[in-house]
Amino acid sequence: MNVLGLFVRNLMRGPVTDPYPFGPTKTAKRFRGRIEFDAASCEGCKLCERVCPSGAIKFSKDPGGLAFDCWHATCVFCGTCAFYCPTGSIRQTDDWSLAHVASEKFALVEHGLIPNQTCAECGATALDTAPMEGGVKPPLTPEEIATLRPLCPKCRAKFMKARKAKK
Amino acid sequence: MNILTKFKDVAARSPWLYRINAGSCNGCDVELATTALIPRWDVERLGCQYCGSPRHADIVLITGPLTRHVRDAALRLFEEIPDPKVTVAVGVCPISGGIFRESYATCAPIDQWFPVDVNVPGCPPRPQAILDGVAKAIAIWRARL
Numbered sequence: 001m002n003v004l005g006l007f008v009r010n011l012m013r014g015p016v017t018d019p020y021p022f023g024p025t026k027t028a029k030r031f032r033g034r035i036e037f038d039a040a041s042c043e044g045c046k047l048c049e050r051v052c053p054s055g056a057i058k059f060s061k062d063p064g065g066l067a068f069d070c071w072h073a074t075c076v077f078c079g080t081c082a083f084y085c086p087t088g089s090i091r092q093t094d095d096w097s098l099a100h101v102a103s104e105k106f107a108l109v110e111h112g113l114i115p116n117q118t119c120a121e122c123g124a125t126a127l128d129t130a131p132m133e134g135g136v137k138p139p140l141t142p143e144e145i146a147t148l149r150p151l152c153p154k155c156r157a158k159f160m161k162a163r164k165a166k167k
Numbered sequence: 168m169n170i171l172t173k174f175k176d177v178a179a180r181s182p183w184l185y186r187i188n189a190g191s192c193n194g195c196d197v198e199l200a201t202t203a204l205i206p207r208w209d210v211e212r213l214g215c216q217y218c219g220s221p222r223h224a225d226i227v228l229i230t231g232p233l234t235r236h237v238r239d240a241a242l243r244l245f246e247e248i249p250d251p252k253v254t255v256a257v258g259v260c261p262i263s264g265g266i267f268r269e270s271y272a273t274c275a276p277i278d279q280w281f282p283v284d285v286n287v288p289g290c291p292p293r294p295q296a297i298l299d300g301v302a303k304a305i306a307i308w309r310a311r312l
Contacts, residue, residue, distance in 0.1 A: 016206055017212070018207050018295070020298055021212075021295075021298050053266050054265050054268065055269075074259055074263035074265055074268060075259070075288075075290075076259060076265055076266055077289070096289065096295065096296050097299060098287070098289060098292070098296060099285065099287045099288075099296050099299035099300035099303060100285070101285055101286075102285060105262065105286055
């Protein structure tokens with residue numbers, strides 16, 4: 001009886017083999033794969049570079065601003081950068097399809113650029129980073145963030161000092 | 168001679184895979200075993216099979232950061248594999264060193280010792296990614312024959 005039941009069940013179910021190279025495949029919902037970087041929301045704190053155990057993340061000065069690079073061929077998908085990122089600019093996607101021919105080895109890079117801007121207050125050249133929101137009490141309102149964004153770090157500090165004195 | 172060339176065209180050209188563990192943590196080896204042995208990711212659908220001897224191999228899969236201790240043995244083993252062979256680096260360790268990069272005890276990346284053809288990054292890579300890599304390696308191997 002048992003054998004017959006198994007036989008019928010296996011007939012109904014079909015093969016368990018994943019059809020992958022010839023057909024679609026499934027990926028787990030919380031799979032930790034290739035990381036993705038969003039330069040617009042980055043604070044430029046470089047915490048990800050510091051915590052990366054394999055040294056995959058590198059920030060470098062660029063004529064246009066601050067460049068972010070993550071080399072997928074040395075990233076171990078531990079997710080430490082995404083965990084420590086205060087703004088959630090680094091995100092782990094569920095993409096695992098990274099196999100490539102050896103000549104493309106150094107092309108496997110996630111690149112982002114935080115551009116330079118001119119400070120709206122003093123006219124100095126500074127990075128267009130997102131204002132630091134962590135630990136600010138009371139929390140910054142969207143209007144305050146919008147005023148802070150085009151400022152240089154010195155003018156931002158001045159603004160925060162004035163805000164603290166006011167409250 | 169004519170028959171021989173015709174036979175070459177007809178032959179399925181099924182490569183044999185060989186696995187070298189060059190100081191791997193066994194994570195990638197488990198994934199390789201998974202791709203080969205369990206029916207879910209059956210690598211033999213691609214027409215290839217694992218073999219136990221380097222002298223029968225066509226495609227060699229190398230895992231691990233190539234530790235200093237295993238380097239000479241791995242190089243000797245690699246030379247025993249007949250040409251034309253295709254090398255696949257499985258995992259981030261052989262490609263760049265991964266978390267062992269710049270360590271005094273490893274000789275990563277392995278492309279300074281072996282002629283690597285295909286890279287499969289991941290720590291460890293998904294079985295599907297390994298299937299991808301093997302498929303790429305088979306294409307290169309067929310072109311090289």
